[in-house]
Amino acid sequence: MSDFAKGSLGSAALYYASLGWPVFPLVPREKIPLFPKREGGHGVKDATTDVEQVRAWWTSHPDANIGLATGGEGNLYVVDIDGAEGEAALARYGDLPAAPESHTGKGRHLFFTLPGGRNSAGKLGPKIDTRGEGGYVVAPPSVHPNGHRYRWATPPNRANIVPLPEVMAQQLTAVAGSIAPVEGGRSSAVDVVLQGVEEGGRNQALAEYVGRLFATGLRELEVLELARGVNATKFRPPLGSDEVEAVVYSIANAHVRNRTKATAAVSNGTTTPATGPQPMVPVTSEVFDAMLVRAQQPVDALPTMWGTWNRACRMYGGGMGLARGWHVVVAGGAGAGKSLVALNLTAAAVRAGHSVGWVSLEMSREQLLLRLLGISTGRRLVDLEPGSAFDAHAFQSASEELMERMGMAGASLWMAERPSRDLGEVDRLMRDAVEAGCRLIVLDYLQLVSVAEAVKLDDAMRRVSAAVQSLAYRHNVTTLALSQFNRSTTADREAPPSIHGLQGGSAIENDADQVLLIDHTSRKDEGFGHRSFNVLLDKNRHGPAAVVPVQFDQNSLQLIERILPGQRERAA
DSSP states (O other), X not given: OHHHHHTOHHHHXXXXXXXXXXXXXXXXXXSSBSSOGGGTXXXXXXXXXXXXXXXXXXXXXXXXXXXXXXXXXXTEEEEEEEHHHHHHHHGGGOSOOOOOEEEOSSEEEEEEEOTTOOOEESTTSTTEEEEOTTOEEEETTOBOTTSOBOEEEEOOOTTSOOBOOHHHHHHHTSOTTOOOOOSSXXXXXXXXXXXXXXXXXXXXXXXXXXXXXXXXXXXXXXHHHHHHHHHHHHEESOOOHHHHHHHHHHHHHHHHHHGGGGBOOOSSSXXXXXXXXXXXXXXXXXXXXXXXXXXXXXXXXXXOSOHHHHHHOOGGGTTTSEETTOEEEEEESTTSSHHHHHHHHHHHHHHTTOOEEEEESSSOHHHHHHHHHHHHHOOOHHHHSSSTTOOHHHHHHXXXXXXXXXXXXXXXXXXXXXXXXXXXXHHHHHHHHHHTTOSEEEEEOGGGOBOTXXXXXXXXXXXXXXXXXXXXXXXXXXXXXXXXXXXXXXHOSSSXXXXXXXXXXXXXXXXXXXXXXXXXXXXXXXXXXXXXXXXXXEEETTSOOEEEEEEEETTTOOEEEOOOTTHHHHHO
């Protein structure tokens, strides 16, 4: 165990195999199999406890990350908790038995056993997934794509590998949308808190209490103040202040999402919450306390495909990607590649484990998926689309790779097929994507949305843009809307575009947190199926403006940031 304690990947893999947990190698600093199906491997099906095979793998590939196969012979069942919202949902199950626990890039894993247990997403609660039969997880001391190491909080041993708690097992088989009762059912969360709560039931009691407060219509800061009060006076001993704030913020976000059914219908092209406009509130020390707590939380950013873009995403993007609640616009002329930018971002999001929803009013689902296959796998589009060069094996291999990648990352992809262009229907589809758990929601494109009452395009775009921006803010997701340039901007081949050239007036730019412009004046054909151009981050509410030099691979449709002379040194 000495090498394992020091972080040797090979020694750790051998140790897991000794526990009866099948392992297999992953690409270094990635979550994908080192030997995928297209290269003759079998992905997770290669997992084994055979000591000689494990030793051979990590002797040949000492930097390979470790994949732990769940289900199967090891009966391993992993509960994946993501961030504060997941922790708040987990608290509803009360105190859990001691079990192996690892810290991941976004949260933590709890390791149990459950023969025949299936994979699930959200069945145990918001931001809680599970991995069972046919699944796998990345094990310490593997390196996350962001450079951080997975690490054990409670290392595994034969004594602490225990069955999944019965209350969780019951919930997994319960009717969707229900929550299994926790032992010691309570008639009133408020009564329980006011009677005093001992160690062991504090998180659960606080979560129920906070949920009741939000249901009465109280605002977030009011709930936070009350939660701090009962924690100080009724909990023995009190929880840490960060725990209290994490519970309040996670339930506040869930409460906003659950208000969808209480939102007034989109009758005139605008979304009006049934609760009415929010009142003015005083800025007090509580506001700054809340800001301090949020700033100390792990960054929850959606990484883009370009490093320069990521670094320009400051504030809650943390210089790592797009933050929740942001509304982003990508603009260009007809045929400039707006959809390709969105599809490349989709591939990056899925790779990082984020679900994506598409509402395309221009292309069919098949057209989008063909392009996404090329972008995600690097294969030539001509081999994937119908025609004389169509390669059925390449198509099947690419589609399996994409689906395997989404399954491994815990991501999903949602698309509407030829939807109505009416704003009310578009708004409904975007909200469906929210309900499906999509972190990124794409609208392609703004000017194709119709608003029956609007006489002028400017009026229509004001309503459409407001609806998309409101969705991002109220449901804590990231929206990406594509936009056309106006005719004068498209026709001017000499001057680079600016945000004033968006078709439909200033509302599109005003509502956006970021506006990216495809610069047609910078286009250069480089031969061998490659073209280069610049993407201008012309407006950025949360950081500096930037220029991203991009190389376009016309075979796979990948958009790759070009590293210019001297840029590598500056980035380092």
